[in-house]
Amino acid sequence: MFSTKKTLLAAGIATFAFAGSAFAMSGNSGSNSGDAAKMDGKYASNYKEIIEANGGKYLDSKVIAQILGKDAMNGREGLIGKLDPNNPYSFEVDDAIDGGDHGNGQCKVPAAFLDVHNAAKKHYYDDSTFVANGFGTPIAESAMKIWNISVDGDGNGLPDPKVGMTVEKGGEVYVKFCGMCHGEFGEGAKGYLPLAVDQSLVATDPSAPAPMKTVGNYWPYATTLFDYIRRAMPFWTPNAPFIGDAGYMGMVGYIMQSNYIPKGFDKDGNPVQLDDDDFYNSVMLMKQNKFMKNQGNFFCDHRPVVHNPRCMKDCPDYMVGDGKGNIHHFTEARKLPDGSFQYNVPQRLHEAPPGVGHAGM
Amino acid sequence: MTDKIVEKVAIQTEESRNQSRRAFLKGSAAVAGGVLFTKSALADSVDGVNKFDPVKAVAPYKGEKEITTVLPDQIERKSLGFGVRKYPYGMPSPYEKEVQRRTLEWLTPDSMASITMTPIQSLNGIITPNGLHFERYHGGVPTIDPAKHRLVIHGLVERPLIFTMDDLKRFPSISRIHFIECPANGAMEWKGVQLNSVQWTHGMMSCVEYTGVRLSDLLKEAGIKPEGKWIIPEGSDASGMSRSVPVDMAMDDCYVAYAQNGEALRREQGYPIRLVVPGCEANMWVKYLRRIYVHDVPLQHREETSKYTELMPDGTAQRFSWYMEANSVITYPSPDFKMQGPGKYYVRGLAWSGRGKVAHVDVSFDGGKNWKEAHFTSPVLDKAWTRFEIEWDWDGSEAFLMSRTTDETGYVQPTMPQMRAIEGTNNVYHRTAMVTWRVHPWDNGANGGLIQNVQY
Structure with a gap:
């Protein structure tokens, strides 16, 4: 299901922090009733004071509970009801609000925090007594033409729409420079990352190998793809002038096509896929930037998620051993026939994907 | 000939030790579940003054067989050693050759985008020697000529500036000791035990003294515009590493380091300059720093979207998880x-927190049921390794050793079952729960005194 309306928030916190009710949570929501949160419909109207009183920690679970109220702590359902364009605490940035064709904006700094931030007068650059040391040399922005390769999530920094090539031509460039490591169809090779394997990200069996995170099922922005490939690929000769912006744009088109990212929707709401002879450029990329499949599923840092007391004696079962008080119920590494322990076995036998590194990380 | 005699003394020592252990174990049967080896070297108080009692003091040695073989002379006493400047840059003794960074070849398909781990089981104190600092590259190590290196600050600033290395060293300097930890430290152990060494479970981190120039000084020099809310440091290596850092964090305690442990940065750690982001995941500490771009929003780059984000069991993912949470590990005894x-052991290890100073370290010998507070044997510094130690009288029975950090924010390090229940097993990053060392029951060394990494 695609939607340009961004839904998920940092406040997804509640789902996780309170899901494990077996843990001794510090009972934030309950203890805050006295903090004079003025609940005005969907959020506390005095949110700025609440954030300020907590040292500006807008992502703190305690702060979120105070602003969004107790019912926001009833899992994600409770939260989603809290999200609307008029809620300045919402992380949701809808095209309608900030008026831009900017792709998805979830997890931007919320408007409420920016207000607090600005009000706090922490403007180091406003210090009237400051006099520069004069140790550097001024440099013109135009001198940064080659060095400045940054592209942001709104598409700032992308090449001119004239620069690009057809998806089919992009596929040829991809096969030439990328296919040997990432597979001709993005399936991965030699231990390098697949780019277009569509696996579910939801965990079913905790002992099963982790799902492969690819452009289609994981990446929230298409702009990242252009930035990263031009920045760091091909691995052995990155930022290659002989590929150029047009070539990099073409590669992005081919990878997006391989991941079935639509370029739009027809009047019946069915996704429209990229054609081989579509000219792939920054305009097409920004269209697709709105339809990244996983874009709504990121939330900002919600830690700490466990709030244990510093128990010293006869600790409760949930903090002991296997979490049920049994200290002899543990897992250990696989044993060889002679009884000795054999470590690293699943990876050595390629039964499990690597945990870290260029491939897995 | 000398070797033979040394060997003989060694065997004699070992025999003597085993003999006394057997005597000890027999005797210990009589001690009903009590704590052993608590014999005080102090006699009863006389007039409020403790008097030293030599008989009591040597009691733990009672029954040890005396070594009678005459200690042989040593060859080192009979010949000259090497002179000055044999090694203009000194190296460790050849007997320390096993203490080295190591990697697991199955982790990565090549060595240019790979990682090595610091042998923290062999380290003492809180400083990692430069040659043992862990490595993590995304595009290999460049060898940059500092005379040609430049740092540019541009974007939403009043005065875009370019600095030479000489320019940077004219700024006021700052030296701080901080830990640096890859957020994937321990990543291989989400689904269960994989590895049996502290080097593998916790070695993607180091702690050194960095010297450099405050980032706030550089940013003030360029003059951030009010709409500049994020800085994007970028490296000049093949990966062009880039991350988005909030300007508040940048103005707080970040700095641009040109030295580690008193000498220039090693190439492996970003020579000639790297960013230091105390307490935060190492990926943000951009190496070979050549550009700081000031922008109004984070750039949503690859290393903060597709990587270094934590996949939860329900398919959602956490991002912008910069801080390394409180963590600890027992380095001795360890697997x-x-x-x-x-007998008596001085259990020691490392504790650290990305959110400030370590406040307490508690150690459990029974899988988390009961805890005792350890004391610190190093300075307690902000966002730095802290070395703890605690006395333990091991009675020879099975034990489950765990250490737990409480940091100055009051956060208590969680257990693995707690972390797994919330974050699942596909998370990869920030596995900061406690680990457990299972000490096997003593059976006169038949199992080799095994200490095993197990997981609850």
């Missing part, structure tokens, strides 16, 4: 060592 028989 790299063997128990040497029942």
Whole structure:
């Protein structure tokens, strides 16, 4: 299901922090009733004071509970009801609000925090007594033409729409420079990352190998793809002038096509896929930037998620051993026939994907 | 000939030790579940003054067989050693050659985008020697000429500036000791035990003294515009590493380091300059720093979207998880060592927190049921390794050793079952729960004094 309306928030916190009710949570929501949160419909109207009183920690679970109220702590359902364009605490940035064709904006700094931030007068650059040391040399922005390769999530920094090539031509460039490591169809090779394997990200069996995170099922922005490939690929000769912006744009088109990212929707709401002879450029990329499949599923840092007391004696079962008080119920590494322990076995036998590194990380 | 005699003395020593252990174990049967080896070297108080009692003081040695073989002379006493400047840059003794960074070849398909781990089981104190600092590259190590290196600050600033290395060293300097930890430290152990060494479970981190120039000084020099809310440091290596850092964090305690442990940065750690983001995941500490771009929003780059984000069991993912949470590990005894028989041990290890100073470290010998507070044997510094130690009288029975950090924010390090229940097993990053070392029961060394990494 695609939607340009961004839904998920940092406040997804509640789902996780309170899901494990077996843990001794510090009972934030309950203890805050006295903090004079003025609940005005969907959020506390005095949110700025609440954030300020907590040292500006807008992502703190305690702060979120105070602003969004107790019912926001009833899992994600409770939260989603809290999200609307008029809620300045919402992380949701809808095209309608900030008026831009900017792709998805979830997890931007919320408007409420920016207000607090600005009000706090922490403007180091406003210090009237400051006099520069004069140790550097001024440099013109135009001198940064080659060095400045940054592209942001709104598409700032992308090449001119004239620069690009057809998806089919992009596929040829991809096969030439990328296919040997990432597979001709993005399936991965030699231990390098697949780019277009569509696996579910939801965990079913905790002992099963982790799902492969690819452009289609994981990446929230298409702009990242252009930035990263031009920045760091091909691995052995990155930022290659002989590929150029047009070539990099073409590669992005081919990878997006391989991941079935639509370029739009027809009047019946069915996704429209990229054609081989579509000219792939920054305009097409920004269209697709709105339809990244996983874009709504990121939330900002919600830690700490466990709030244990510093128990010293006869600790409760949930903090002991296997979490049920049994200290002899543990897992250990696989044993060889002679009884000795054999470590690293699943990876050595390629039964499990690597945990870290260029491939897995 | 000398070697033979040394060997003989060694065997004699070992026999003597084993003999006394056997005597000890027999005797210990009479001690009903009590704590052993608590014999005080102090006699009863006389007039409020403790008097030293030599008989009591040597009691733990009672029954040890005396070594009678005459200690042989040593060859080192009979010949000259090497002179000055044999090694203009000194190297460790050849006997320390096993203490080295190591990697697991199955982790990555090549060595240019790979990682090595620091042998923290062999380290003492809180400083990692430069040659043992862990490595993590995304595009290999460049060898940059500092005379040609430049740092540019541009974007939403009043005065875009370019600095030479000489320019940077004219700024006021700052030296701080901080830990640096890859957020994937321990990543291989989400689904269960994989590895049996502290080097593998916790070695993607180091702690050194960095010297450099405050980032706030550089940013003030360029003059951030009010709409500049994020800085994007970028490296000049093949990966062009880039991350988005909030300007508040940048103005707080970040700095641009040109030295580690008193000498220039090593190439492996970003020579000639790297960013230091105390307490935060190492990926943000951009190496070979050549550009700081000031922008109004984070750039949503690859290393903060597709990587270094934590996949939860329900398919959602956490991002912008910069801080390394409170963590700790017992380095001795740990799976790299063997128990040497029942008796007294000084259990020691490392504790750290990305959110400030370590406040307490508690150690459990029974899988988390009961805890005792350890004391610190190093300075307690902000966002730095802290070395703890605690006395333990091991009675030879099975034990489950765990250490737990409480940091100055009051956060208590969680257990693995708690973390797994919330974050699942596909998370990869920030596995900061406690680990457990299972000490096997002592059976006169038949199992080799095994200490095993197990997981609850």
